[in-house]
Amino acid sequence: MSTTVKTPISTDDAAHPPKLNYLTNGHSLRSWLLTEDHKRIAILYLISVSFFFMLGGAFAGMIRWELTSPAGNFLESDTYNRVFTAHGAIMVFLFLLVAVPAVLGNFLVPLMIGARDLAFPRINLLSWYLYTAAGTLILISVVSGGVDAGWTFYTPYSSLYSNSNVSLCLVGVFLGGFSSITTGVNFIATVHRMRAPGMTWFRLPLFVWANYATGIIMMLGTPVVAITLLCVIFERTFQLPIFSPELGGDPILFQHMFWFYSHPAVYIMVLPSFGVISEVISAFSRKRVFGYHFVAFSSLAIAFLGFLVWGHHMFVSSQSMYQGVAFSLITFLLAVPSAIKIFNWTATMAKGNIHLNSPMIYAIGFMGLFLIGGLTGLFLAAMGLDVHLTATYFIVAHFHYVMVGGTVMGFMAGLHFWWPKMTGRLFNDNIAKWNAVVVFLGFNLTFFPQFISGWMGMPRRYHYYYFAPEYQIYNILSTMGATVLGVGFVVPVIYLIKSLFTGEKSGDNPWGAHGLEWQTTSPPPTENFYYSPIVTDDVYDYDPVAEHEASRELGARGH
Amino acid sequence: MNLANYPFSPPAASNFAGEMDLLFYSILGMSVVFAVITFAYVIFYAIKYRAGSSADRSSPVYENMKLELIWIGVPTVLAIGFFIWGAKVYADVRIPPKGAKEIYVVGKQWMWHIQHPNGVRENNTLHVPVDTDIKLTMIAQDVIHAFYIPAFRVQFMVVPGRYTQMWFRPTVVGKYHLFCNMYCGTQHSEMGGSVIVMSKRDYAEWLSNNGEMRQNLSPTQAGEKLFNKIGCGNCHGPVDLPPRSPSLMGLYGKTREADNGQRYIADESYIRESILRPGEKMLKGYSNTMPVYDKQLSEEEVMALMAYIKAGALPSLPAKNMAAGVPGTEAQVNGKAGLNSNALEFTSERADATATSRGNDLSVGAMAAEKGDQKR
Amino acid sequence: MAAHGHADSPVKFQYEDIDQQNDTYVIGMWAFMVTEIMFFGGLFLIYTLYRMNYQGDWWKAHEHLSWQMGGINTLNLLVSSMLMALAVRSAQLKERMKVIGLLSMVVGCGALFMIIKYFEYSSKIADRLYPGPNFTLDPTVLHGANLDHAQLFYGLYFGMTGLHGVHVVVGMILISMLIKFWWQRKKVVTEDYIPTELIGLYWHFVDIVWIFLYPLFYLMPKPYSVIGGH
């Protein structure tokens, strides 16, 4: 490796690096729950996030099962409404917003920039506790009667008409928002001031760029939705309709303020995934990311432009036509930075030395799904067409392609890529590869039919559709796909956990990847590095030609 | 297996269907081209440059400004093109033509009240004549709903507190789905029914044969009845009486100047606001003496009043309260609680009984069309 | 490298030196304050829209607020801000007793602010001006404002000043803890002025919010519909 390292972190261990890594450094429950180590907090996040993903997935299963029959005879309407709200709220607020930044970002941002920890480790721990509190409150609200307002909590339904546990759930979302803010502040301060010597802005891995951009959105958007939801809690508690017309309030204002956050929130979910994909594609193609600067700046462009498009959720909500036009234009322009990323990733693969390991398969799957997700966004950005398609299953399919196809595939790719670094163990790559294919196919089977039923006008959040049986075939296909997808998400849990006990020791750099995080041991020590790294080489300094030659020589000698 | 049982697109039955479908399939075509080309490259590279293949890897490229500019430029141009196209379609959808036949819609949990110009009312079913511009003026009584007719490719939210509009021109006779497309509570899925497009002759017949309805007052008639009942005419006579009360005759469409200097055109929303909160946009030269009717009148009542004022506020019967120039000093509403007009029968038992009368009618839309084909 | 591994050193183990740490802390604090700006910004947005819509009624309703009391509080927070800035200055100079004295005066100002707020709130509550089903119907208290719009006004009044009040209380608790640390000669505060500065930044931010709240709630100009005498 061309990166030179010097200056031992701890003089005692300079000659003999300590045997302890971050996992073995303390075994008590206390050492985990009160840890300030970003890596341990990432593991805490991983466990809680996986739990909520499984829970949200179970609710999704209930929805899919219910919709196989047009008559809706499995659940009551009230129950169904609570189920889809629980699915949406848990998946959005407790999984998607948190998964990649808080698990992979927490673990990797300090490692990648050569820091010993995040800037504010205690605040990092606080953010996990806030998240746990948020999760607990949302869970209590779901268990003790449920919430039926939909995850968007549109007023006046959520404020004056719903008699479910909306307030409790909103307090949960509010706390989750603060968890998000603290993570964002931490990332920003860390990236600004904690970089190792020589780690200039343009030597930052793209994953760090993506998390930096995400931090900006978290900090600027989240407080707005926090105050909005606080107002809804206020409305419910004091019977003071701020967003309801009873006293002259404006229900559309709630939508404005909600989407001011919730649209950029989509980029909180998907930008870190973009970062993961940049890393994975570069590492497994053994080639520097094509157009590094364009990919880096497209992240920032997405973060900033993302704040100017929220009104495209409201084309038919009676907002002003003129503002709608502006939002539509910026939305179309926002498609460009995403396109830049896709094209650059594709070009990265050209003339690489591509290893088709499981993270790469997930990354290729990501590209396929995100292409569809992004391109169907154009249908919805075209204002005229949005009039027909909005709030139908077309929307449902579109955002699942972006959220599941984008975020979850990115998360899976990242988790598989850095699993050896996190645990020091190798999982069964063959099973993982086939599982990635299964997830890709199952996903398409689940959500592609929803595009068709949405184009045919099936409204979202419908409990039954006996009056429109022509939608049934697509719902049945979708449910079949969901079953496959469910299997595809259970299998990794099994082989990843199995790898913890029976997996081969991975060594420091099992994938042959470049980057500071691969230069320390697997798992890394609590201080991340035995030596303070000084970066002297460029990011993604791969050489596909040399590697290819080397492997050919190796092959030739073997014969 | 008959493929017609598994349609891929909704029936196209309005003036918007053509342009929207064209836009849809154009974007679809472009998307397919982009997706296929890009993903084909991904797969192609993944195979060609897989580790161990003997492909030529010499002189790899890491940055190429020209290439970057091309794939920034081409999507940008395409995006702006589709933006303009989409915005044009949107403008068509949002701006109703002059002379459209106006139908009033009130959404409430969980049913649609629909009132035709001549007073025929229906719940959860909308009868419209073919090849006629129809404008819906909509308002919600409780939460936000959305009025959605997939076959017409139109949808708009129905918001409490303000009127929203939607228009379309049905082009094909038939029966189509009507949905509420904004989640509105427990029975959200139930809130809908069908839109029945009839030939003009059938529609006229349907309107006149509607014997089922007791005392079908048109909104204008109901509005007049209410107008007299709550004593609007005590103040608002045929002539302006500043500073107390302007005449409402022929008010609709006029430009009104408020006392803060703003000018408004007296449209539906202006009239509604002036009934509910008269002090908000005080007419220049008048003082705020009118009682506030916010929460005193239901949306149906306000809509009836609005329709009456819109129709010119001309008395059709010799009304005892219309003594011009005799301003009632106490234009008070005595029967606030007992306010009742025929327009109110929306909320009577009979109307509510039909709330869940969506009916187990499978013969809607494409399925119906398909069945019809088989019969023939 | 002596900094690492010493529990009582003000430099945390993840930082190279005190400069890097201080710089990071200041950036982190400003970033946090940006979130606070957006947090209050949402409320200001709601306020602006409804104020635009209901100018006359809000003006009438606002007449029941005492601009004198609000003014005293503005001055009070201004003085406390100055004291806080001076306390930070003393912390830079490591003048321990001065810091403790100035910070105590800041807490005193905060307490005075809350006492004045208490009197303001209790008089409003006595007039049943708290939003909800029990909202007053008395036109003299409302100064002739529309009941609904006055209720919106008071809802936002209590909401925004209340949220500000919560921030004041949190600030007082933080400053009290800071005083305690100084009193105990904790190295984290005595060796370096940045912790004092950070809490100072927070306190100044609370002041800034009040700088906007005061004219918006207590000093509304008369809209024309009211001047016109309707």
Place this chain on the structure above:
Amino acid sequence: MAKSPLHAAEDHGHHVQPTSMYIKTAVILAVFMGLTILAAQVDFGDIVTGGRNHQLGYYINNLVAVGIAAFKAFIVVMFFMHLKWASSTAKVWALMGFFFLPVLFSVFCDYGTRSHEVVNGWIPGQTETALPRVIGSKDQEHLDPKFANEQNRNPKSNLY
């Protein structure tokens, strides 16, 4: 260990400011507080438009009040909060909130233009049918015969 190379070059300047600076700042703030109370008593409609346009005066009053508050906030940020002497990164982040708050307030592009949407009965291609509900802009006045009449009758009324 020496300062890391990244940070060595920057001078953060922990200059201790003189007490007088803080007191001066506080005095300026107090003066502007007095100004904002005074400004609220003045009707700018009388001053600026000679009493002809009170709605405009009302807006000016509000602008003055918010402007003074913004200036006070600026003073506090610069001197009490030491932003004047802070690193450029801190400056950028301090500005970020003030940059994005207007983005949030662009919601008013919606509320401001809603009343300008074309009225019912607009016939595509015939601009004169596309009158906004609130008549404000000059270029559309000549299109509305009703408005033209009123303007003749009441020439002073279109100040706003």
